Amino acid sequence: MAIKVDYVARETFSNLKRNALMTAAAVLTVAVSLALVGSALLVRQAVSRATTQWKGGVELSIFMNPDATADEISTIDRQVHDMPEVKKVTYVDHTAAYDEFVRIFRDSPEFKESIQTPDQLPPSFRVVPQKAELVDSVGQRFVNGAGVRQVVYARDTIKTILKVTRFVTTFLWIVALVALMAASLLILNTIQLAIFARRREVGVMKLVGATNWFIRVPFMMEGLIQGLIGAAAAVGLMIGLRPFVQGQLKHIQLLQQFFVTSSQVLGTGLILLVLGSVIGAAGSAVAVTRFLDV
Amino acid sequence: MAIKVDYVARETFSNLKRNALMTAAAVLTVAVSLALVGSALLVRQAVSRATTQWKGGVELSIFMNPDATADEISTIDRQVHDMPEVKKVTYVDHTAAYDEFVRIFRDSPEFKESIQTPDQLPPSFRVVPQKAELVDSVGQRFVNGAGVRQVVYARDTIKTILKVTRFVTTFLWIVALVALMAASLLILNTIQLAIFARRREVGVMKLVGATNWFIRVPFMMEGLIQGLIGAAAAVGLMIGLRPFVQGQLKHIQLLQQFFVTSSQVLGTGLILLVLGSVIGAAGSAVAVTRFLDV
Amino acid sequence: MIRLEHVSKTYKGTTAALRDLSVDIAKGEFVFLVGPSGSGKSTFLRLLTKEERPDDGRIWVAGKDIAHLSSWKVPFLRRNIGCVFQDFKLLPNKNVFENVAFALEVIGRPKHVIVSQVPQILDLVGLAKKRDNLPTELSGGEQQRVSIARAFVNRPLILLADEPTGNLDPSTSEGIMRLLDRINRTGTTVLMATHDRSIVDRMRRRVIELDHGQLVRDQARGVYGVATN
Amino acid sequence: MIRLEHVSKTYKGTTAALRDLSVDIAKGEFVFLVGPSGSGKSTFLRLLTKEERPDDGRIWVAGKDIAHLSSWKVPFLRRNIGCVFQDFKLLPNKNVFENVAFALEVIGRPKHVIVSQVPQILDLVGLAKKRDNLPTELSGGEQQRVSIARAFVNRPLILLADEPTGNLDPSTSEGIMRLLDRINRTGTTVLMATHDRSIVDRMRRRVIELDHGQLVRDQARGVYGVATN
């Protein structure tokens, strides 16, 4: 037997209205719980963006001999530019190397004085590979190049960054999962309690001849709507708080990379809405089924 | 009229048993919520410990002239050691400075070759002040000391670390507060719903002549016990998960400072227990009062 | 229409609510179920709707062996049976109109049928003016009449009424009994548990008397009882 | 003992549950409250326990003007009044013994009193064997008797009984009426709303009849009514 749409709609809305306290309780729980999940997801995305940036900053330097010929230099230059794994190349000539040397050792004059002319310093290529993982293989190509004196990697830095990134990402996945589980538990809990308060009603419906689905569907719709409203509130909270948090983060150099785009926020919001409605509807269905055996 | 202890005890325990579903729901909510609050508090403590350590690592260097006399050096040595603001001093002589220079520029041989003998490098004092904030004032004392060539601060590093620390601490305070508010909301919510399911019972008690306190006290005891059990579960969770998380963190150099002591865990646990019982008891009292007006 | 064979039912902690009961009720009969408080009348009625399961014995309702009815068919069994419950069992969140309409919605009746039939039956039980009240806003007798209206409204094959006049004054009771009688004349089998001596004595229909769960009397055109007072 | 002066009560959505009612009941009286379903009997009783507030008029119970009773004193008013509710109002989570004992615990009676008095009163209403059952595990009449036992057990000054025999068979009813009579003879004022013609006619006590919330008859040694059937 098909269940009539207008019956379900009427039933759902009058129940939402009549059980205002329970509706409020369920919506609140969904909102708080999903806000938690959403935050975990967003932080995770921000971290992954920030680490990509940091990783992108990982580079290698190909130092030429101070007396390398222009020919040798331009050969290397061409080879580097032709590699698809390379994202960016900068050529640092004698003068630039000296300027940088001076800048780095501004506070340590004793080093500065040890180098008198730019020619003492070797020119070099700064190479940024597409991925941090490619640093090794790119460098290997040039170790024995003509006029190349040495290839220098930021090995330790890379390793640390990769480690930290892997840890933080795993950690935040776990946080998001735990948050999701906690949220589901709390939401189911609330729905269970709300339907528990109406168990006699369910029993009476059965005694009057209602089929299980006839009773279940309005409850599921109710749960779905509660879940949806709760999720919408959570999304609203996230969108509302973003400018504030972002504003705080701007002040800190290290954390400037640490932000999420609007589309990420919207994507996460969509996930929350889907989660909210699914948990709401499925939770109600499960909870009401416990009392259907009359 | 005094309310009898044995009445309250009997009432409380038989209610906890008879309303098993609601008890479970309330305990679960308290446990999940307080675990959240507890985690936020612990992370905050770990961060504050880690930043103290990092800040403790902030130092300044007093570079002597490469040709400073032994007299000049020992005068500075004595002065630095006498300052109460100073935590730790290390003297880096010519040889040590050269060793470090070689180590730092291991990957950049072109620099290494510019310094030929240890005597070219100046000896220095590494000074760690008691607090990162004192770096400036300590350094100021020696700028014009005899034989002192220059005082070098890690100014930018200090500033960044201080900023990050201040931000992270504030951020975690906010997270803990929000978690606490969310937890309170969820717990009150659950209690409210549970008592809502028993509103008729409360009404009947009133009609039979029970005073408000006669009804309220067993409900409060019930809430207190639910809160206590929930908080205990949260504490158990925290204690149980600590070795695992700590184990994960050990693998990462940067985050090795990032841990909490057992006493901090116990302190936080105590806070949670108090919070759980207070929220449980007070929440029940408030929730039941709504239905006492018969 | 209704047949019980050697039916027994014991709730936990009760000596026995029903013991070895065998009863046969034909289509179109009007039967009073009498007996002292706690003698098993409500249990008897609850077995017919599968609200309770017998420990022993077999039960046929409308030609079906309900012991072997798969649980998804139970709602369809119940739609053939109108039930006036002793404790009314109204839906607390629905008003009078919606409570009665619910019995029609459950069997998928279209809206125009609901809109025409419900006010009619509410009129019949004298509750036309209370159609928008919630059950908590009704007097005891009014709640009972809503329960009666709901049981009647979908013209069931069988009508089970558990003390349908317990909270009604004599003249309202009489109105309800006339209604029951009218429904019975259209072919509905009526089984009514009651304590109301004057109604039973006046109607002179078949009387089944239970005592401590046992059948102690089954009398065509019977009276309430032989007890004096 | 009980005095109402020009009391009116209108629920939202009702024309009027009580209209300008004035009644005076002396200590030790036994009064039947009769009237058709929905005439305001339960409302009358609910006003006396401050379960409802009158819109108008004044009410004295046990010498106190209950319109001006501060709300923390209401429980103490109620302890002087035993109440048999039409819908029983048993505590669903407590068994029979505990439900009855609760009325004694509320007024701080010591344990030995409870342990001796409760079984006694349960015996009196014929429920000694059901003392450990929960309300949902009782028949309708048994629930009603628990409600009666709870109202009696603390020997109140006033006993309000709202159709206390609605779910009881005639012989159990008679037992309850004998009990009520006995209690009344010890000085308790009894006010009983009922639809049971035979009880009222047999007892010949004062009868107050309501109709549509108005007092239509107040008769010493009266009968149920003049309606014929």
Ligand SMILES: Nc1ncnc2c1ncn2[C@@H]1O[C@H](COP(=O)(O)OP(=O)(O)OP(=O)(O)O)[C@@H](O)[C@H]1O
């Ligand atoms: N759910 C239950 N659990 C345990 N015992 C029960 C349950 N329901 C009924 N009983 C017991 O079974 C017996 C028969 O109950 P039933 O409700 O059938 O009586 P009844 O004839 O309807 O009585 P009344 O006229 O008072 O309504 C009673 O002794 C009752 O206490």
Ligand SMILES: Nc1ncnc2c1ncn2[C@@H]1O[C@H](COP(=O)(O)OP(=O)(O)OP(=O)(O)O)[C@@H](O)[C@H]1O
């Ligand atoms: N809470 C309420 N809200 C609105 N109307 C109410 C409420 N309680 C009672 N009424 C109405 O007030 C009128 C009197 O109700 P009351 O319960 O006093 O009647 P009664 O004499 O006890 O009837 P019965 O014999 O059926 O129990 C009825 O019409 C009823 O519908």
Ligand SMILES: [Mg+2]
């Ligand atoms: Mg019964």
Ligand SMILES: [Mg+2]
């Ligand atoms: Mg009434």
